[in-house]
Amino acid sequence: MDNNNNNKNINNNESNNNKDNLCDIDDKNKIDDENVLYRLSLNPNKGGLQNVDKEKINKIIYEVSKGSAFFKNAKEKEKAHFEKIKEIKKKYLFLKNQPMEYEKQQMKNIMNKMESDRDLSQYIVHVDMDAFYASVEELDNPELKNKPMAVGSKSMLSTANYEARKYGVRSAMPGYIALKLCKNLIIVPTRFERYHELSHQIRNIIANYDPDYCPASIDEVYLNITNFLNDNPNYTPSKVTEELREEIYKQTRLTASAGIAPNICSDMNKPNGQTELKNCTDEILKFLKDLPIGKVSGIGKVAEKTLNELGIKTCGELKENMVYIKELFKPSSYQFLLSASLGLGRTKIENKWKRKSISVERTFSNTSEIQKLEDKLHEISCKLANDVKKENLKGKSVTLKLKTSSFEILTRCLTISKYIYQQEDLYKVGKKVKFIYIIFF
Amino acid sequence: MDNNNNNKNINNNESNNNKDNLCDIDDKNKIDDENVLYRLSLNPNKGGLQNVDKEKINKIIYEVSKGSAFFKNAKEKEKAHFEKIKEIKKKYLFLKNQPMEYEKQQMKNIMNKMESDRDLSQYIVHVDMDAFYASVEELDNPELKNKPMAVGSKSMLSTANYEARKYGVRSAMPGYIALKLCKNLIIVPTRFERYHELSHQIRNIIANYDPDYCPASIDEVYLNITNFLNDNPNYTPSKVTEELREEIYKQTRLTASAGIAPNICSDMNKPNGQTELKNCTDEILKFLKDLPIGKVSGIGKVAEKTLNELGIKTCGELKENMVYIKELFKPSSYQFLLSASLGLGRTKIENKWKRKSISVERTFSNTSEIQKLEDKLHEISCKLANDVKKENLKGKSVTLKLKTSSFEILTRCLTISKYIYQQEDLYKVGKKVKFIYIIFF
DNA sequence: ACGCACAAC
DNA sequence: TACTGTTGTGCGT
DNA sequence: GAGCAGACC
DNA sequence: TACTGGTCTGCTC
Ligand SMILES: Nc1ncnc2c1ncn2[C@H]1C[C@H](O)[C@@H](COP(=O)(O)OP(=O)(O)OP(=O)(O)O)O1
Ligand SMILES: Nc1ncnc2c1ncn2[C@H]1C[C@H](O)[C@@H](COP(=O)(O)OP(=O)(O)OP(=O)(O)O)O1
Ligand SMILES: [Mg+2]
Ligand SMILES: [Mg+2]
Ligand SMILES: [Mg+2]
Ligand SMILES: [Mg+2]
Numbered sequence: 001m002d003n004n005n006n007n008k009n010i011n012n013n014e015s016n017n018n019k020d021n022l023c024d025i026d027d028k029n030k031i032d033d034e035n036v037l038y039r040l041s042l043n044p045n046k047g048g049l050q051n052v053d054k055e056k057i058n059k060i061i062y063e064v065s066k067g068s069a070f071f072k073n074a075k076e077k078e079k080a081h082f083e084k085i086k087e088i089k090k091k092y093l094f095l096k097n098q099p100m101e102y103e104k105q106q107m108k109n110i111m112n113k114m115e116s117d118r119d120l121s122q123y124i125v126h127v128d129m130d131a132f133y134a135s136v137e138e139l140d141n142p143e144l145k146n147k148p149m150a151v152g153s154k155s156m157l158s159t160a161n162y163e164a165r166k167y168g169v170r171s172a173m174p175g176y177i178a179l180k181l182c183k184n185l186i187i188v189p190t191r192f193e194r195y196h197e198l199s200h201q202i203r204n205i206i207a208n209y210d211p212d213y214c215p216a217s218i219d220e221v222y223l224n225i226t227n228f229l230n231d232n233p234n235y236t237p238s239k240v241t242e243e244l245r246e247e248i249y250k251q252t253r254l255t256a257s258a259g260i261a262p263n264i265c266s267d268m269n270k271p272n273g274q275t276e277l278k279n280c281t282d283e284i285l286k287f288l289k290d291l292p293i294g295k296v297s298g299i300g301k302v303a304e305k306t307l308n309e310l311g312i313k314t315c316g317e318l319k320e321n322m323v324y325i326k327e328l329f330k331p332s333s334y335q336f337l338l339s340a341s342l343g344l345g346r347t348k349i350e351n352k353w354k355r356k357s358i359s360v361e362r363t364f365s366n367t368s369e370i371q372k373l374e375d376k377l378h379e380i381s382c383k384l385a386n387d388v389k390k391e392n393l394k395g396k397s398v399t400l401k402l403k404t405s406s407f408e409i410l411t412r413c414l415t416i417s418k419y420i421y422q423q424e425d426l427y428k429v430g431k432k433v434k435f436i437y438i439i440f441f
Numbered sequence: 442m443d444n445n446n447n448n449k450n451i452n453n454n455e456s457n458n459n460k461d462n463l464c465d466i467d468d469k470n471k472i473d474d475e476n477v478l479y480r481l482s483l484n485p486n487k488g489g490l491q492n493v494d495k496e497k498i499n500k501i502i503y504e505v506s507k508g509s510a511f512f513k514n515a516k517e518k519e520k521a522h523f524e525k526i527k528e529i530k531k532k533y534l535f536l537k538n539q540p541m542e543y544e545k546q547q548m549k550n551i552m553n554k555m556e557s558d559r560d561l562s563q564y565i566v567h568v569d570m571d572a573f574y575a576s577v578e579e580l581d582n583p584e585l586k587n588k589p590m591a592v593g594s595k596s597m598l599s600t601a602n603y604e605a606r607k608y609g610v611r612s613a614m615p616g617y618i619a620l621k622l623c624k625n626l627i628i629v630p631t632r633f634e635r636y637h638e639l640s641h642q643i644r645n646i647i648a649n650y651d652p653d654y655c656p657a658s659i660d661e662v663y664l665n666i667t668n669f670l671n672d673n674p675n676y677t678p679s680k681v682t683e684e685l686r687e688e689i690y691k692q693t694r695l696t697a698s699a700g701i702a703p704n705i706c707s708d709m710n711k712p713n714g715q716t717e718l719k720n721c722t723d724e725i726l727k728f729l730k731d732l733p734i735g736k737v738s739g740i741g742k743v744a745e746k747t748l749n750e751l752g753i754k755t756c757g758e759l760k761e762n763m764v765y766i767k768e769l770f771k772p773s774s775y776q777f778l779l780s781a782s783l784g785l786g787r788t789k790i791e792n793k794w795k796r797k798s799i800s801v802e803r804t805f806s807n808t809s810e811i812q813k814l815e816d817k818l819h820e821i822s823c824k825l826a827n828d829v830k831k832e833n834l835k836g837k838s839v840t841l842k843l844k845t846s847s848f849e850i851l852t853r854c855l856t857i858s859k860y861i862y863q864q865e866d867l868y869k870v871g872k873k874v875k876f877i878y879i880i881f882f
Numbered sequence: 883a884c885g886c887a888c889a890a891c
Numbered sequence: 892t893a894c895t896g897t898t899g900t901g902c903g904t
Numbered sequence: 905g906a907g908c909a910g911a912c913c
Numbered sequence: 914t915a916c917t918g919g920t921c922t923g924c925t926c
Binding site: 007008009010011047080128132158159171172216218297298299300301399409410411412414415 | 883884885886887888889890891
């Protein structure tokens, strides 16, 4: 499920790939390892605790990662992104030297219009469970409590409890690296069914406050408590949220955090906390003023770096620079950033989620044996057919994804005339797809 | 060594690949297996005996081969060739309906000119050893005599003795197929050094008759006995040739056959025979009249089929059709066919052979493991470096050849700035070369 | 329609 | 020894 | 310069 | 079970 469809790709700028022959001599197309590191876990803006020794942790991560194929791939990606940034910067510097008086006035008008359209009538709450998988594991095995623990395997962790986060252990961190950061880390295997069970339980609780709640992921929900507040005049938004979280805790012994605000960080007071942003423009803008842009959901590490390179580090700075952003980014990205800079989250919650795709993927150790690849194709086609059957689905576009040992990701897609759903058909279409592979280099 | 540089590729016609959208409805692009078989050994025009049960042999070959990857490949090749033939035929039919009076007169003039330029003053002899490798093996192991025997392995035979040829066993036939044709066939492994030894011995004998003899391959030589005849007036060309063959036999106990004629089949009287074509236009043309075109060195199975499809089966017919051939084939092919139709072989023998390329190739069982391919690359680079060293060579263009399990042949070439010759360099360049490979289909 | 880079959890 | 798996977005071609 | 089909032994 | 290995030519792009 993915009801988080706000803006999954805002990295769309106007750098038209005019590879300029005239370019700085000492540019040299080299990317320092340091500039790659930000892609390898530990973004302080994203999930995790603050008070950790960032320097030390990054050093360890770097020592473990450097030279690896994964690191090399990150470096390649970084190099490509660096080129894009160069283009944007150039345009930005040019624009900065323009008066842009008309555009500035225009931007003011746009913002004023949006401001006047701001819907302050709705009370939206965003609830997100704390260290969800890890907390469920602690629930089922209390011995794990107060010990650094993470869910996943030595290859990859899904999440870590807050004890482990003190050491820098995070979601999407390989377990063997996490162990370097915290040698006492306990790694427990994933049990999806159990997490889904509790996820349902939690949603049922939330339904009492808004039957039209909108699940955003396995551990989070958006709900609109405006109706509830009208029906229960003695409640305040904060009180509703407290009660809701308390109710979750009572029934599941799991803690949740919440944000009372349109689309604004519910993780300000994590874990087991909540933050209210009054439905009031001034307070929202004050909150945003110094909020690092990377905190905004939809701005990932790449977009964050792009903006940082333009000198934009906070949402306040973003707002100030929207005149330029309008010129530098494609319309949809600009629109998203504009909304973000004004703190305009959705005030309408829709829960009519309809699946658009279904997929199975497996990572396996490097091989050059076609037979092994075919075996894998068979394996995933079986699982996929099974999953498809469960939901009575059918599809007519099949994408085969291949990740090389250098972490390059290739996809090949084939759209066929009739809908299919059976394993044999999926496998057959998968086999039809061709990957071009280069031998030797 | 290859001093046989007459015409190694005459399959160059004027079919400009105009793939016509308008084409016979029942054409269907299908090639019957029967039309593929001619590519799989047993071309009666080429080496071998005549009086064999061609039908039966072809049936056995077909039964063993059909369905194999090799056969499928031959079929693909045939399909492509079929398209070419279609184009040529279409043009041919068009031309046949033209008066072509000017062209016919022009052709007569050309032929008359060539005829008057014909050099009948030189006596050229072409000596070719009988079943060379096999005869050497019989020489060294007389037990093999009078038994069907071939040289090579179960995978591939280089040649067969005349006893084996009665069963249809031929050069370039896989040993395991040959065994189906002749279950008592003895297959002995190849011993190149030994054949080369005898080859030298034979050449030394020939040098007595023409010190400027020209080796055309390991077992054959062109020599010009004109000087010898002048110096020894009591000899006739036939007598010289007989003496020469007798001398070879005396000194090596190996039989040779010979043709006394400019470039005309020395295998008319194989084995252990000789044929003289008088230096006289009429006799030459009479000989050519009914000679199947496939007998001509330079006309392989593909060119033979092309011509056959035009109704041209003999050199006589070829001569009659040269007006059309001139239009249908590219200049160099036309030139070659014209000379062939008139029986104009080279009357100048050159022995200034200079190597143009040197290569090593190995066939191995199918693999999709890069490591194995790299190992093979290493192996052949070692052998190549060794061979290169022996002749003190160096080169700056490296071609890597890859044969797939479906017998598709791919080559990739890389020309570098400086000359190389060491194994390490050869290997390195080989590794630089890239093959594009398609996974799954 | 396809392939890619990014994003979130 | 070892860097996930699922869903979705927007853009360029 | 590069890649392919065809040829010969 | 299994369809070679070495050298060269001409065409096309
Ligand atoms: N990169 C990932 N890969 C796989 N599973 C993930 C990943 N990130 C998160 N998950 C899973 C495990 C998490 O417990 C669950 C919810 O994610 P999320 O809410 O972002 O973090 P969390 O609930 O573990 O901690 P937090 O207290 O920060 O919310 O989704
Ligand atoms: N296709 C081949 N592959 C590898 N080696 C070959 C091939 N054809 C011939 N040879 C080798 C083995 C032969 O004995 C030698 C001389 O070839 P060639 O003169 O054509 O046949 P031959 O000498 O075996 O019989 P013939 O009596 O017909 O001349 O070259
Ligand atoms: Mg959470
Ligand atoms: Mg979450
Ligand atoms: Mg011979
Ligand atoms: Mg020969």
